Amino acid sequence: MSVGFGTSTESLFKLKCQPAVGVIGQTTHISCSIELYTKPKPVVINTVTLTRSGEKKSCFAIQPFENIQIGDSRFDVENGPSLQLHNTTFSDEGEYWYIIRTNLGQDDVQFTINVTAKYSNPIITSVQKEIVNDGAADLYCSASGGYPAGTIHWFDQSNTNWTKSATLQSTQGNDGLFSLSSKLSFQKIDLLWAHFRCVVINNKYEEEGGTTSTLEIEGNYCLVYL
Missing domain, CATH: 2.60.40.10 (Immunoglobulins)
Structure with a gap:
């Protein structure tokens, strides 16, 4: 599955994602939302692609209606554009580019994942x-x-x-x-x-x-x- 980056001039929405903080070994929730530029319309997500900054190959991609999913199986789509990362590790820390294609066009956004683990009681x-x-x-x-x-x-x-x-x-x-x-x-x-x-x-x-x-x-x- 190949998806090019760059915001489409025909997009009727804006994709937004909040920085995420995950705990090692737990599920990290990456909160994202779609802001429509026009009157409310049903948004159908056709393709989701996630790529680490500085890399060309996607680390996760999914086409829900085609039942196609590639890359890191720990990622999952949650509540529309939001994402989940299961069993978070310290190597997941970094910046990501997130792109979605919908019936209203496509958009991309960059977000960060920071990872923490609590120390034992001294x-x-x-x-x-x-x-x-x-x-x-x-x-x-x-x-x-x-x-x-x-x-x-x-x-x-x-x-x-x-x-x-x-x-x-x-x-x-x-x-x-x-x-x-x-x-x-x-x-x-x-x-x-x-x-x-x-x-x-x-x-x-x-x-x-x-x-x-x-x-x-x-x-x-x-x-x-x-």
Whole structure:
């Protein structure tokens, strides 16, 4: 099936699509609509074609009345011009050209798909079982299974941000998902700063999850319970 691009001068409608945000492993809904230039008329969609920007070959096309469908079977037409993408993966992220042919002409539009995956709730650990007040201390916070790459922030009980004193490692696995690991080091820790909280921040600078370490004092020592 071959469909050329370019808006037809004879088209009696305008095709519009909203940017879509999908979650890895779930169904992404791409909301599109038809705006008629004339009095309302029944619109019959004859051909739908979807092509990734920069590529010549269509990734999905369908002629519903001919029962012909080619390309990625995860795509489907939903409620007229709107689309669905099942089992979304991080590789689906990008820009697309969408064209439809109808009984009222044809039109095309460009839209984007952004893909996300939520990180697991972070976990705080420490190699040291006992932390001495005014002594050295290392705290670790880790989270996994997220996309795109995020970051980890550290806060003490007064909500002071200690992130500048931490080092972050971000690793992308073979499945495209990221794992985050942050190390917060102190040469001299003050027990007045406890309890410490680590928070996962996504690429939109939104908090996705957080956890708090419990510090309890026994004599001159503070025990870290994780």
